[in-house]
Amino acid sequence: MGDLEPIKKKVSTKPAVSGGANFETHVLSQTRNGFKFKPSLGFALFTLLFVSVAYAFLYAGIALYIKTQNFDFIFSLVTLVGTMFFIAGNYLLISYFSPIVFNKHSNRFYRGFNKHSSKKSTVLSNIVALQIIGETISGENGNYKSFELNLVLKDASRINVVDHGKLKTIIIDAEVLSKHFNLPIWHATS
Numbered sequence: 551m552g553d554l555e556p557i558k559k560k561v562s563t564k565p566a567v568s569g570g571a572n573f574e575t576h577v578l579s580q581t582r583n584g585f586k587f588k589p590s591l592g593f594a595l596f597t598l599l600f601v602s603v604a605y606a607f608l609y610a611g612i613a614l615y616i617k618t619q620n621f622d623f624i625f626s627l628v629t630l631v632g633t634m635f636f637i638a639g640n641y642l643l644i645s646y647f648s649p650i651v652f653n654k655h656s657n658r659f660y661r662g663f664n665k666h667s668s669k670k671s672t673v674l675s676n677i678v679a680l681q682i683i684g685e686t687i688s689g690e691n692g693n694y695k696s697f698e699l700n701l702v703l704k705d706a707s708r709i710n711v712v713d714h715g716k717l718k719t720i721i722i723d724a725e726v727l728s729k730h731f732n733l734p735i736w737h738a739t740s
Contacts, residue, residue, distance in 0.1 A: 554678055554734065560706035563738040565685045565713075570696025572687070572715040576650065578723040585727065587650035587712055597647075600639035607632025650711060652727065659701060661711065670709060674731065677701045680724045681708060683738040684717065699724055702736065 573596075576587040589597075611629035648662045652674065660671040679702040687696050697720045700708040714720070724735045 557706050561702050566700050566708045566710040567713050570713045572694035574716040574719055575714040576712045583655040584652040597642045604632050604635035604639050676703050679734045679736050681736045
């Protein structure tokens with residue numbers, strides 16, 4: 551790999567993706583062609599909650615309309631809230647259930663459904679290190695920590711792999727990938 555110090559000095563130590571979750575969103579698993587991250591049970595339940603609320607509000611809006619045959623304020627409010635939860639739930643379904651794959655057979659890492667997206671995909675040989683970085687997120691119920699696992703590329707750019715609230719799990723996942731792909735782990739201080 552050569553001397554990585556010049557690349558390490560150029561790599562940002564700010565989070566690649568702002569925000570994050572305070573729970574484990576993804577779980578690393580080995581496949582016959584490499585590794586992939588799958589949504590965790592906690593994240594699946596969180597997404598199911600959003601989708602359930604959406605359908606409950608949309609069902610209530612339709613039932614209200616059938617009962618009153620009127621597009622009144624309550625109908626509009628119930629339908630609007632249901633639509634917002636429906637959009638948020640589908641965003642969660644699409645973004646977090648999209649593939650996150652290290653495929654040795656195709657020699658690619660990709661995140662998302664487009665295996666060749668320049669922002670979320672790279673050849674494995676372009677990866678020089680794994681970066682772990684944390685941030686404190688301020689929420690209405692207080693602060694919490696969120697941690698990222700990023701790929702560092704030869705040009706010092708980064709691709710976010712996962713972002714969740716379990717540091718121990720991120721470290722274990724990074725160690726597994728580090729051993730398998732012979733990559734150093736860089737712990738960024740933020």
